[in-house]
Each structure stands twice: as structure tokens, then as C-alpha cells.
Amino acid sequence: MGRNLYQKVWDDHVVRQLDNGQYQLFIALHLIHEVTSPQAFGMLADKKLKVAYPARTFATVDHIIPTDNQSRPLADDMAEKMIQVLSDATSEHGIEYFPPSSGAQGIVHVVGPELGLTQPGMTICCGDSHTSTHGAFGCIALGIGTSQVRDVLASQTLAMDPLKVRRITVTGKLATGVTAKDVILHIIATLGVNGGVGFAYEYAGPVIENMTMEERMTVCNMSIEGGARCGYINPDETTFEFLRGRERVPSGSDFDQALTRWKGYASDVDAEFDDEVIIDGSRIAPTVTWGVTPGQAISIEGSVPDPEAVSGLDRDLINDALGYMKLKANQPIKGTRINVAFIGSCTNGRLSDFRAVAGLLNGHRIADHVRAIAVPGSEKVDAAARAEGLPEIFEAAGFEWRLPGCSMCLAMNPDKLVGDEVCASSSNRNFQGRQGSPTGRTILMSPIMVAAAAIRGEVADAREVFGLEEIAS
Amino acid sequence: MTGIPIDKINGRAVYVAGNDIDTDRIIPARYLKCVTFDELGPALFYDVRFNEDGTSRNHVLDRPEYAGAEILISDNNFGCGSSREHAPQAIGKFGFKAIIAGSFAEIFHGNCTTLGIPCVVMAQEQRERLAQLLAQDPTLDLTIDLAARQVTCANMIFPVTMKDSVRDAFLAATYDPLDNLLTGREAIDATAERLGYA
Ligand code: SF4
Numbered sequence: 219m220g221r222n223l224y225q226k227v228w229d230d231h232v233v234r235q236l237d238n239g240q241y242q243l244f245i246a247l248h249l250i251h252e253v254t255s256p257q258a259f260g261m262l263a264d265k266k267l268k269v270a271y272p273a274r275t276f277a278t279v280d281h282i283i284p285t286d287n288q289s290r291p292l293a294d295d296m297a298e299k300m301i302q303v304l305s306d307a308t309s310e311h312g313i314e315y316f317p318p319s320s321g322a323q324g325i326v327h328v329v330g331p332e333l334g335l336t337q338p339g340m341t342i343c344c345g346d347s348h349t350s351t352h353g354a355f356g357c358i359a360l361g362i363g364t365s366q367v368r369d370v371l372a373s374q375t376l377a378m379d380p381l382k383v384r385r386i387t388v389t390g391k392l393a394t395g396v397t398a399k400d401v402i403l404h405i406i407a408t409l410g411v412n413g414g415v416g417f418a419y420e421y422a423g424p425v426i427e428n429m430t431m432e433e434r435m436t437v438c439n440m441s442i443e444g445g446a447r448c449g450y451i452n453p454d455e456t457t458f459e460f461l462r463g464r465e466r467v468p469s470g471s472d473f474d475q476a477l478t479r480w481k482g483y484a485s486d487v488d489a490e491f492d493d494e495v496i497i498d499g500s501r502i503a504p505t506v507t508w509g510v511t512p513g514q515a516i517s518i519e520g521s522v523p524d525p526e527a528v529s530g531l532d533r534d535l536i537n538d539a540l541g542y543m544k545l546k547a548n549q550p551i552k553g554t555r556i557n558v559a560f561i562g563s564c565t566n567g568r569l570s571d572f573r574a575v576a577g578l579l580n581g582h583r584i585a586d587h588v589r590a591i592a593v594p595g596s597e598k599v600d601a602a603a604r605a606e607g608l609p610e611i612f613e614a615a616g617f618e619w620r621l622p623g624c625s626m627c628l629a630m631n632p633d634k635l636v637g638d639e640v641c642a643s644s645s646n647r648n649f650q651g652r653q654g655s656p657t658g659r660t661i662l663m664s665p666i667m668v669a670a671a672a673i674r675g676e677v678a679d680a681r682e683v684f685g686l687e688e689i690a691s
Numbered sequence: 692m693t694g695i696p697i698d699k700i701n702g703r704a705v706y707v708a709g710n711d712i713d714t715d716r717i718i719p720a721r722y723l724k725c726v727t728f729d730e731l732g733p734a735l736f737y738d739v740r741f742n743e744d745g746t747s748r749n750h751v752l753d754r755p756e757y758a759g760a761e762i763l764i765s766d767n768n769f770g771c772g773s774s775r776e777h778a779p780q781a782i783g784k785f786g787f788k789a790i791i792a793g794s795f796a797e798i799f800h801g802n803c804t805t806l807g808i809p810c811v812v813m814a815q816e817q818r819e820r821l822a823q824l825l826a827q828d829p830t831l832d833l834t835i836d837l838a839a840r841q842v843t844c845a846n847m848i849f850p851v852t853m854k855d856s857v858r859d860a861f862l863a864a865t866y867d868p869l870d871n872l873l874t875g876r877e878a879i880d881a882t883a884e885r886l887g888y889a
Contacts, residue, residue: 233875233882238865239856242875244882256726296724303726347774363776363802369869375879377868411711412768447797511711531710628720649715649772656738
């Protein structure tokens, strides 16, 4: 019987079984940042422990870094302190650190892949739930809490129970104007925000195979929003071509050797799965959220659900969401007025996202009442975008082009919604208060849909706004 | 660090209703600005407990009859979203010793376990009955018995579930795995060597 990728990577990295039945899993790559990791160094110090494998850990700052002015000391004292604690801890323990202006700083899930630190067959951890992003390369990539960050620092291992694996096959071909973001929002809306609890998701099928690495990262990024602990895609030629020549990827004959190993991790043709789901990719429309979880998503052509159509806790959930979002049952989502547009985050803050939008913005201008920001996911994304003249295109359309960071994805820096503003956002979470105001409202969508909403000043269909051909019926 | 064995949790309880209560709601992101977890208790559920001007919204956690409750009850997919350990830390610092829910998000569940906060799963019908009892009499004491996998309240028994490995870890005081992990140093190094990570 064949094995799937999850089983192969798991088997390879198991150190031993623990007395309580859990397994001790070796972690190949550990990424740390300023919000969930500094406390772990304090825990190590309490126990007088050292970092076991400092060369397997890399640090950057992303969550609280301002995107307008990053000169030190930062205006926010606490943000300054958190960055300082991280920077001191990394130098004390011999951990490589990518600070602002190093040329490599950025959102941790953008930085790992672009440097080539993320490689097929690895176990990867970070104190951030969107670590699932790295699964795009064929990895077991897990978000962990701070105590587990401590465990990995101290032992380079985690205590884990194995997950079940659900294969999600996306068949057919995506219609014009439908992106990777729409695919994952659709999957989450279909399977539910807790549909994946206990599972790793394997994404497969022609739609996934035809995706670029950046698109695959967008899909895997949001696995956690569907309740899955991680998500992955089998490595293939697209993966290997992306990695070839990257800074931290082996070169020459070492690359060929690595390639042979990487190929071996892909799920066997006769691999078994604990569950299988098939999604018809041809029927996915541009998808947007209407509520306060990423699963509360509908087609741009759709209407907000009616709580009267369901019962019990589900009804409460819809009522709660409608009340918070100030939307009415059965109202079309298209035409919902927005105040803010945000393009960025580890879901959609990579070069291809900005390229796709820039390719459409020409001749357009955002609506007068809209505030729009474009925040590159990393310094490398920023540099590449500048080399292509992308910031000028965004600025001509009325966007502000900012410095790299998480920014308005979680609004721990000064980029925040004010009052009950509505934000069309390319990020991954629309939870209540997520974007910095306790009453702020978030509508998740793809970057080109954010651009369309910014231009119209209301939730709009990018296919209509930009005259994309072959409008799906 | 190996802590103390946890087999029974006893105390009053409060029911915070709702499915999909995410960790952003449990602890809003602005409270993540800290280099230790010590101050997080008062910020628990802050934005649903207080208005923007700081006045109380009379959230169930702030009603006098539930003051001092040590067991938190909620519904499905509790703790979804961000992996922030600030969420279970805030719950613990607020004074809760255990959580009963319909289901838990995995990272949150793992974080709670490591911190010694048992998360037990109770079916909806049972939760509704329990919530009803507490609404009638908030002074009722609950006992969560991990070994017996049950909650008792007012002479009634409510079955709960918990994964064997997790339950055993609480009973054997090994819910914080670090000491155990560190004893495997040789095996760890051998694995690193085998995988070319050394
Ligand atoms: S961009 Fe958002 S989701 Fe991604 S790491 Fe930053 S805060 Fe987390």
C-alpha cells in the first residue's frame, strides 16, 4: 500500500514514540517573529536551557512593524521593545535574523519560501497559524503556540499526534477572473470552518496542478481557516523550478541530489486517504465573505443568507454575523459600500498579486471615499515590484504603496480600521475586530476583487469592472 | 516542566454561548503587545465585554453571579483562528482552570493542554442541560473528573470525552512535554544526522 506525502514526511521525522502515546517529531525548519516568540526565550531562560539547533531557526519581524516609517526607535514603545527582545535573543542564541533593511525582512511566510528556506519534505513550525502556507512546497507545516515555540527552541522537536489526511481534488478549469483565493474561500465555505479539525488537507487535481507556487501558497495559507492543522500540495516540476537558484537552495549536483529526495515525498499513486472530497473548479465564482468567519463566504453574484432558513446555533451565528456586519438577510453582497481597501498579507502579498492588480489598474482611479493601501509581503517583493514600476501604477490609481509587514491583516501596527469602517481585504481573517477597530468590518476577497471594490467604492465583480472576457454564467 | 497531576477540577462555571469563538475575540490583537503573558487576564474577551469608551456591556463574565467562576463552558470550534497562546494564557490568568465545549480548534487545544488547562468535549444536548441548570442556579458547583470522563453537577452526570493521550498526560502530570522531549537528546541528534539536518 502506498503512502501519502503526510505519512512519508511524518515517518521520516519521527524521533520516537513518547510514553503517553504521542510522537516526538523533529522540526526541520523553525521560523520565529516578534509577537509570539520573545516570551519563549524568557521561558528558556527560566529553565536555563539553550537553543538546541540554532542553525535551523530563522527570525524576522512582521506583525507589529509600521509600514510608513520603520526608523528606530519605533514610535510605539512596546513595539520597539518586542523587536529589541527578539533581536537580542537571536544574537544571544546564534539565530539568523532578518531585520528591516536587511533586504530579506518580511512576513515570515513570504520570507521562508522566497529565500528557499522552505523545501519539500520538511517539517516546518512557526508561532503563527498561517504556517500552513509552506505546505505549498510539500511540507508538513504547523502553526504552534508559544510553549511549543519553546519546545522547538529547546529540543528542535514537538510532541504530536498524527493527523488524518483528506484529499481535496479540484477538477476542471477555473473561469476567467477566478483566482486561487476564490478557490480556497469556496473550499472553506463548502467544508466549513471546522470541517478540517483533525485533518491535514492534501490539495490535488488539475486546478491545483496548474497553479503557480504563489497561487499554491494562497491556497495552503488558508487551510487553517478551514480547521485543518495544515495543508499541502505534492511537489512537482513547478515546485522544483521555483526553488532552483534560490539563495538557500543547494546548487549544482547537490541540487540534483535534493531533487531526487524531494520527488520521493509526493503521495504514491496508490496512497490511501482518510477522506476524499471533490470540488468542481469550473463552477467556482469570484468569492467574498459576508460574515465574521472565513467560511461565511458566497459568490459575488450571491445574497447574504437568511437566518430564518436555518435553526438553533446556526441561526444565532448568522444573526450575530449580520448584526455585526450591519447587513440584511437576502441582500445582494455586490454593491455593499466599502471605506478601505487593503492588498497585502501572507495570503496575497506576493509579487504576482501586485502584478495581477497593476495589470488591471491602468486608467482606473479609486473612489473618492476610499482609502487604499498596498503592502508588499517582504523587502524582496517590494524591490521586485519597484524594479517593474508597480508602485507608480498603484499610486496613480490612488493607492498608497507601503513598506513590508503584516499591516492591516491584524492591525497590530498603526494600520487600522476606524469605527465600523468596511474593508475590502486580501487577507485571511474577517473575525470581529480583526482589523484593529472593535467594530470594524472585513470582507475577504482576492486582490483583483479588492481593486475592483476600491474603484467602485463598493463590493464589485472584477470581471465587470475590468471587462474580463468570458464572463462566467 | 512536569507539573502537578490534574485529575479533578472543581468550581463554579459560566457559559459563554456561541460557535466559532475565535482567539481574536478571546484576546484582541492589540493585547499581544507584551513580552510576558502576566498581564493578560483583564483583557479576556475585552471587546465583547466593554464598549469603546470602556463602559461594561454586561457580558456574562462580568455579571456578579458568575464572579469567581473557574470553569468556562462554550460551544463548537472554540478557540479557532490565530495560534496565539495569549488566548489560553488570558483564560488561565482570568481564573479559569478548565474548559468544556462542543469541540475545540486544534492549536488552541494543544496550547491549553501544555498550560495545564484541560479541554473536555461535551455533546450539545448535555451542554444545553448543564447551561440550563447554571442559569437557574449560578452557585452550583461542577466537578470535572478526567479519569471517569464525566462532569457532575447537582447530582447529575454529564459524560465528556477527551483523547486518551491527553487525559493520561493530565493524570501523569506530563501535559507539559518539554522535560520528556529533552530526555530524547540522543535520538534527536541521530534523527538530525539521518536527515542531513545536523
Ligand atoms: S499577514 Fe496576517 S496572517 Fe499572515 S503572518 Fe501576518 S498577521 Fe499572520
